[in-house]
Amino acid sequence: MKSVLEILKEIRPEFDFSASNDFMADGMLDSFDMVTLVAALDKNYGISIPGTEIVPENFQNVASIEALLRKSGVAA
Amino acid sequence: MRRVEKVEEVLATIQRIKTAAGSAYATNFFPTEPRLKAWIEQQELDSETTETCAFFARRDRDFFHLYYCATGDSLLREKLLTLDLVRNSPVITDLIGHEGALSTQIGAFQAAGFRPYARLLRLARTGGETSAPDAAAMFATADQVPQILALLESSFNRFSDQLPTKSELEEAARANQIVWIVADGKVGALVHFETQGFTSTVRYWAVHPDCRDQRLGSRIIRHYFALHPKVKRFVLWVRADNENAVRRYLHFGYAPDGLVDQVLANPLIK
Numbered sequence: 001m002k003s004v005l006e007i008l009k010e011i012r013p014e015f016d017f018s019a020s021n022d023f024m025a026d027g028m029l030d031s032f033d034m035v036t037l038v039a040a041l042d043k044n045y046g047i048s049i050p051g052t053e054i055v056p057e058n059f060q061n062v063a064s065i066e067a068l069l070r071k072s073g074v075a076a
Numbered sequence: 077m078r079r080v081e082k083v084e085e086v087l088a089t090i091q092r093i094k095t096a097a098g099s100a101y102a103t104n105f106f107p108t109e110p111r112l113k114a115w116i117e118q119q120e121l122d123s124e125t126t127e128t129c130a131f132f133a134r135r136d137r138d139f140f141h142l143y144y145c146a147t148g149d150s151l152l153r154e155k156l157l158t159l160d161l162v163r164n165s166p167v168i169t170d171l172i173g174h175e176g177a178l179s180t181q182i183g184a185f186q187a188a189g190f191r192p193y194a195r196l197l198r199l200a201r202t203g204g205e206t207s208a209p210d211a212a213a214m215f216a217t218a219d220q221v222p223q224i225l226a227l228l229e230s231s232f233n234r235f236s237d238q239l240p241t242k243s244e245l246e247e248a249a250r251a252n253q254i255v256w257i258v259a260d261g262k263v264g265a266l267v268h269f270e271t272q273g274f275t276s277t278v279r280y281w282a283v284h285p286d287c288r289d290q291r292l293g294s295r296i297i298r299h300y301f302a303l304h305p306k307v308k309r310f311v312l313w314v315r316a317d318n319e320n321a322v323r324r325y326l327h328f329g330y331a332p333d334g335l336v337d338q339v340l341a342n343p344l345i346k
Contacts, residue, residue, distance in 0.1 A: 012309070014202050014203070014274075014308045014309050015274060015308060015309070025272070025273055026272075026273035026274055027271070027272035027273030027274045027275030027276075027307075027309070028273065028274060028275070030275075031106040032106075032172065032173075032335055035173075036174075048099060050098050050099055051094050051097055051098055051099050051100070051101035052091075052094050052095050052098065052101075
């Protein structure tokens with residue numbers, strides 16, 4: 001199973017996501033990328049992230065994405 | 077339709093429909109708060125909402141941009157058929173997504189009389205610029221906006237190219253988001269861009285018709301790249317049928333990233 005960082009790197013290989021605390025403010029993800037990322041997370045972890053959770057706050061950084069995964073049933 | 081008065085009411089409507097929809101949520105509405113605020117202040121945004129579906133119409137020159145949020149694609153299809161705005165006014169809508177994933181939404185709009193009007197491709201390139209800025213290029217100022225707007229309106233299609241308003245351009249000029257090269261006392265070539273962190277988006281790249289074949293277009297786009305040595309991703313939208321523009325962007329290292337914008341027009345758009 002891939003880590004969140006590995007999935008992010010596949011979507012936007014040009015960015016160093018480990019060096020950012022705010023992917024949106026740093027221009028590393030936009031609203032269209034969020035949709036792609038959700039599909040990749042769903043597939044990788046075998047979950048279905050609800051539409052209500054697809055908001056920028058849940059994709060701000062690696063920690064917030066990991067928190068979203070835990071909320072969606074992925075074991076820590 | 078009724079006039080939207082507050083940003084909060086738009087955000088609350090979106091959230092309510094998202095909650096009701098769960099994973100079936102369908103939308104083409106991704107506004108930023110500053111942009112919403114500007115539309116509302118300029119009294120350009122109307123809405124028609126129910127518990128399960130909302131339409132937002134933004135007035136732009138002589139037509140409307142239509143956005144929707146719905147609890148599902150079938151509801152969108154049903155509600156579109158009853159929307160007075162679509163029957164009575166010129167309307168454009170943009171459906172954005174990955175190639176091949178938009179057919180259901182396109183079908184819903186076609187059932188309401190819309191037709192494909194244009195298709196835009198998102199192109200992207202990586203950064204890492206090391207070239208020097210062009211000494212003749214400069215940032216546009218707010219008082220130069222009228223001639224910039226005139227050039228954009230004569231160079232682009234108002235229905236498919238999301239042309240800015242005068243006030244949006246004035247704001248862009250104040251934020252140093254327009255660079256240009258003057259030729260014979262007028263705008264020879266310009267790039268209007270928006271930069272957010274490590275990503276920069278070209279909104280418009282234009283060369284005055286009297287200044288073609290003087291390499292001003294190449295100079296101003298290279299100048300734009302040179303102004304952004306820390307940017308790692310450059311993106312833009314271009315009409316797929318504008319072969320000349322696509323060829324030029326490919327020349328400067330851009331390539332399609334898979335995202336498309338299908339622009340649809342109702343019968344009152346000629």
